[in-house]
Amino acid sequence: MMPKRAMRWLILVAVCASSARAQTIDDGIMMPKRTLSAGVLYAHDSWDHYWEGTLKRTNGNIGTLTTQSVTWVGGYAVTDRLGLMASLPYIRTHASQGVLHDLSGLQDLMLAAKFKLLSTGPGRYGMFSVLAAATGAIPTSNYTPDFYPLSIGTAGRRATGHVTMKFHSNSTWFANASAAYMWCANVRLNRNSYYTDGQLYLTNQVVMPNVLDYTLTAGIDRGNWRIPVSLVQQRTLGGGDIRRQDMPFVSNRMDFVKLDGGVMYALPGNLSINLGAAHVLSGRNVGQSTTFTSGLFYALHL
Amino acid sequence: MRSIYSRSGGWPKMSNRRPVLLAAISVAAALAAGGCDKSVGPFEVLPPLEPSSLEPTAGSWRMILLTGPSQIAVAAPTPVASAAYTAELDAIKASQANLTDAQRQAIAYWSGGGVMRWNQILRELVARYNLPPAPKDEGGYPVPDAENPFGDPAFPFANPVYAARAYSYVSAAQYDALKSAWYWKFQYNRLSPARNDNTVSALMPVTDLPSYPSEEAVISGVTVEMLKSLFPAAVEEVTVKAAEQRNAALWSGKATASDLAAGLALGKSVAAVFLARAAADGMRTAGGSPVLWKALADSATARGEIAWISQDIPARPPMLPVFGQVRAWNMTPADIVAERPPPPPSTTSQQMKDETAEVKRTVEHLTSAQLAIAQKWNDGAGTYSPPGHWNDVALEYVRDSKFSEVRAARVFALLNMAMHDAGVGCWEAKFHYFNPRPSQLDPTIKTEIGLPNFPSYTSGHSTFSSAAASILSYLFPSGAASFASMRDEAGISRLYGGIHYRSDIEAGKLHGARIAGYTLTFAQSDGAQ
Incomplete structure (x- = not known):
């Protein structure tokens, strides 16, 4: 049992790390206590259409924007109810057309603590649990947030609170509902003026809007297999639209609805692999990206 | 079935691990605290103006x-x-x-x-x-x-x-x-x-x-x-x-x-x-026509040079190619032509190959400090532009000098007349020589900032900045060293950005200073200094 449960927890980290903006720790699963885990995740994300505000378009000076990342993830279950985790991605961006330079670098270290607040069962229909998590993200290199869409991140500190409700039936299916609220610190640019949201700002500081995320997940969990499908909605609580034929800006109102699916399989020897795919269905000031992820994880019970 | 609100068996096990929990919470809280600095500033603060002189003359x-x-x-x-x-x-x-x-x-x-x-x-x-x-x-x-x-x-x-x-x-x-x-x-x-x-x-x-x-x-x-x-x-x-x-x-x-x-x-x-x-200053016809755009390219080709092409996709008409004939404030059309910088290195010369290689080497080994300079002076699309940047610089000096409205207006008039004339002179040179950008001569060169859609020689930033620094140094001699440093930084920022050769920058700086001389001649005899 132990490896499988550990694997589930790792999957959740992987889902989190694969998202463009630090995502929820929302699968509702805890590793058994004193489990140490580590893994590597590769993600390939690309888009050729994006939303300039609400206008969907292509851009000859971008072509296809590809973002590849390799993310280290690690975790430790302090108790059955408390897990700690960390992740750190290396990211590279590339535009297939035009003259803009690639960017690459170590992005943000994410640290998280996750609690199981309460749980029931197994009852007549299944188990129900509620989890809460807090995450913090901090940039680990001085990458630039001022070259969107090629910037590898917002280069700002963020803190997120998550709540997840989980129901796991007595048969093989499960369902989760999560919400997360992300507080974003101001971002600093290398220039003393910028124009966004209908106003000229004469400062190098940018107020970043906070972000709400909702995730609904349903899936199957049977034997060594776990197959979740999620609908993710990100709502940015402020920020301006990309102006007509302007470059995107770090504090733009970046909203999207994304369908995200995965397959996780537990291998012998405490290893597990996961494969995932996601596609943005609708958005605002974001690319209509398609993302493929693959990860390999290892868990060790101390 | 137990109540979902039951906590049985939960918290007692936690007791000996509270420090870890607290550590995790404090990390998150520290990060969250950094998220509270929402207001931005300072903007350009303008205290109530109490002019140091009534300027009766x-x-x-x-x-x-x-x-x-x-x-x-x-x-x-x-x-x-x-x-x-x-x-x-x-x-x-x-x-x-x-x-x-x-x-x-x-x-x-x-x-x-x-x-x-x-x-x-x-x-x-x-x-x-x-x-x-x-x-x-x-x-x-x-x-x-x-x-x-x-x-x-x-x-x-x-x-x-x-x-x-x-x-x-x-x-x-x-x-x-x-x-x-x-x-x-x-x-x-x-x-x-x-x-x-x-x-x-x-x-x-x-x-x-x-x-x-x-x-x-x-x-x-x-x-x-x-x-x-x-x-x-x-x-x-x-x-x-x-x-x-x-x-x-x-x-x-x-x-x-x-x-x-x-x-x-x-x-x-x-x-x-x-x-x-x-x-009637020529601005209405500064956009030129397809016939004119082709003539500019043909002229460069006839001289044996590689003609500039737009690298926007799809290719975009050049930005105001006839702006070089817009009326200047303190220069005649003959002055504009007379002050035109000497030709750039031939596009097929060894010097141009060396300068192109320098651009490539610079962007591929760009330091954070160099990127910061490229971004500080980018002043590209969606910004108040390079002349706006120098107005931004000037405003703080005007404010701190407690100039009356009329003397404040003199600063901005002299500064902006010189930068307009710098723009006219620079554009006249750009479209006379019609020289390609580094990323055209070597398509493996990728830029760290947006690529302007007009020919390379001379650098507009360098010309504007040199003209501005000359005027501001005359008006605020105590800031001369700072203006010169900003002028040089603005110029070299274009090499760091991967959009200009070094010779574009050097020629632009010399050109801008010569152009500013005409406005300085006006200023020196205007009865105000």
């Missing part, structure tokens, strides 16, 4: 376009002892008795100085309109249309040379209007309401400067007329701002209704003189 300073300070007549005001004037004072007192918070905010805002406030507003307009047209679905690009400024594309595309010209027209018109206002002020010597009646409160700093005609109304009138022509889609907001400036002068006890009416009329009349020049 400004009425005799040399004009730019007006034939003299009395070209536009201002009728004598009613005497202070008249019933009409008393009624005007009563109206001010009635307003002051019932000021709203919004009115007090307007007074505080405009007390910072009208010339500087309008300079901020102008930079905002440039940043808003400094976006190139989006390509059409069927290919090609639409042309911004002054007769349809609210459309897509918006009018204008306030690119660097459009912006340079706009800053110069607004600043030069304000300067001539204020010199004329100063002439009439000291002709009639009618003091401000707060000085004439001590029951009128002075809610802005009030000096012994005569208030007829009101300098606030002169500035509002001349500026709004210029902006309505340069940024027609902004007509509503600039009109509202201008009215607010005049009202703030009245509410604050600085000007009466007749001070304002006389100033407004004078400002508008001066604007008409400048707008007549603008209508």
